[in-house]
Amino acid sequence: MQADRWVVANARGRYAWLLLLSSAFVALGAAIVLRKPGLEAYLIGGALIVFFGAGVVLFAFQLIDRRPRLILDDEGLYDRTLGVGTIPWRDIAGAHLLSMRGHAFVCLQLRNPEHWLGKLRPRQRRLVALNQRLGFAALNVNLSGVAADPLAVLERVLKYSAMYEPGRG
Structure with missing residues (x-):
């Protein structure tokens, strides 16, 4: 599929x-x-x-700016603002939606978060601990300012990550 x-x-x-x-x-x-x-x-x-x-x-x-902000395709999830490249679906174990002051975020549960955190700029890495204390994941897709329904994005992330789950045929 x-x-x-x-x-x-x-x-x-x-x-x-x-x-x-x-x-x-x-x-x-x-x-x-x-x-x-x-x-x-x-x-x-x-x-x-x-x-x-x-x-x-x-x-x-x-x-x-006409560049894509998010791309969800066969390769995985690409969020231009994260700066880590495309995260393959096999590396995403799950996700959940959080909202803070009217801004929606898809919080990614990664199978190997250290790999992806290593790709962040130093300033971004320092913010990860703060984000996690606020209930967010290590990597979060910020949906403020994008032309997409947050629930639709979450639904696709969950669907695609389940399709590419390790061991699934």
């Missing part, structure tokens, strides 16, 4: 909304700086411009 190739992209509508919202706050910051002379206005307006200006850059990039 073969897995269907499922490619999931960024949720462009969500990033368009966030870009618009961030741009409005940058404009508000500029208006504060230009209309209210004084140190307090420069600090408040400047903070709005810097913080939401960074958001404008980030959300604009996410909006135009």
Whole structure:
């Protein structure tokens, strides 16, 4: 039995909304700086411009980024944001869904987590222990900002990992 190739992209509508919202706050910051002379206005307006200006850059990039965010196919699960490459289905023992502050995550139960943790950047490895204290797995697929239903992603991960389970014909 073969897995269907499922490619999931960024949720462009969500990033368009966030870009618009961030741009409005940058404009508000500029208006504060230009209309209210004084140190307090420069600090408040400047903070709005810097913080939401960074958001404008980030959300604009996410909006135009056409690369797949997730790919689930015969090879396994690929999450571009994890940075570990494709995780073969035979290496995934199970998964469960967790949500934190409205953001869904598919928590992967890996057969050999050390192998995959070794592929993470040092900063990411330091965050793994914190994630696990919060009830997450070592590797988690972050579904915020993607155009996919979290339950559908979990269902496919469980289905595909069961199909490729070691010893199964």
